[in-house]
Amino acid sequence: MIQKMETADLSIGEVARRTGLSVHTLRLYEREGLLAGEVRRDEKGRRLYSEWDVEWLANCVKFRSSGMPLATISRLARLVREGTGNEAERLELLCEHQHRIADQLAQLHACLDLINNKVAAYQRHLAIGASGDPW
Amino acid sequence: MIQKMETADLSIGEVARRTGLSVHTLRLYEREGLLAGEVRRDEKGRRLYSEWDVEWLANCVKFRSSGMPLATISRLARLVREGTGNEAERLELLCEHQHRIADQLAQLHACLDLINNKVAAYQRHLAIGASGDPW
DNA sequence: CTAGGTGCTAGACCGAGGTCTAGGTCAACG
DNA sequence: CGTTGACCTAGACCTCGGTCTAGCACCTAG
Secondary structure: OOOOOOOOOEOHHHHHHHHOOOHHHHHHHHHOOOOOOOOEEOOOOOEEEOHHHHHHHHHHHHHHHOOOOHHHHHHHHHHHHHOOOOHHHHHHHHHHHHHHHHHHHHHHHHHHHHHHHHHHHHHHHHHHOOOOOOO | OOOOOOOOOEOHHHHHHHHOOOHHHHHHHHHOOOOOOOOEEOOOOOEEEOHHHHHHHHHHHHHHHOOOOHHHHHHHHHHHHHOOOOHHHHHHHHHHHHHHHHHHHHHHHHHHHHHHHHHHHHHHHHHHOOOOOOO
8 A cells, every 4th residue: 555646746847856857858858768657748738747757767867877878768668668578678678788887897997997006106206206107 | 228219100090900099080189189299290291109109099098988078188188298297287187087987986886786686677577477566 | 917937849059079071192003 | 004092181070968949838926
């Protein structure tokens, strides 16, 4: 009984505040098919979002911040929208992104190594006035 | 005596192959001031790169892959080009990027958590046919 | 009544980072 | 000799992901 009751509808402005996305971006995301639930409208044509949409959008934000292109999120959303039966495809898509994240982590660590070394070198340099590195 | 001798000049095509950047991109980077060494030219106006330039460009590639904007690399390159005396500024710039990398790592890990959970859920689902998740 | 606030659509615009084209010079090959 | 290939410049073009504008509808408060 704590399931889905009293899920008051949310306006686009509400959702913008909760997700940190602009209303423009929310409309863009909808056009691009990123939403996994159909967006309902009130009598006057205004969008009505559910709490679940907000959760989904929060995931979208995470996906975006890890570099997943809108097109990919859109594909995932379509699979979810289509309902049960395509879990294998969703899994594949997620695993691909897992790997891209792993790649990014590796690259970030590589760059971080480089920077850490340089930072240490410059700190030494500024403290002692030594070294004479390439840069 | 193992310092800088026999540093044969490299053509832009050479450098492209070694750095993985296109010749177009190399020219772009030069226009944008990303190079820390002045690019020499031969009699006929063709660019001459040194091994050192290639190393610097390799660093640029790392910076880029960690999301450093061209403008920032350009600032760093300018500092390096200007020579000794501005190490504090270089350090500051590098430390800022250190923090941005830390942020990115956090975001990537957050997304990875989400995806790992979903992947595990779907694998369970496909193996047993269970669950009934939100998605 | 009117001013503000929120919403709608369609479509223009923007910055970042490349990528590609046109039109030209040069050297080497067959 | 003509062709091929590497290089040059200036500048057009492209994708991505937003962001913003115009012009309109509606509701509420003063």
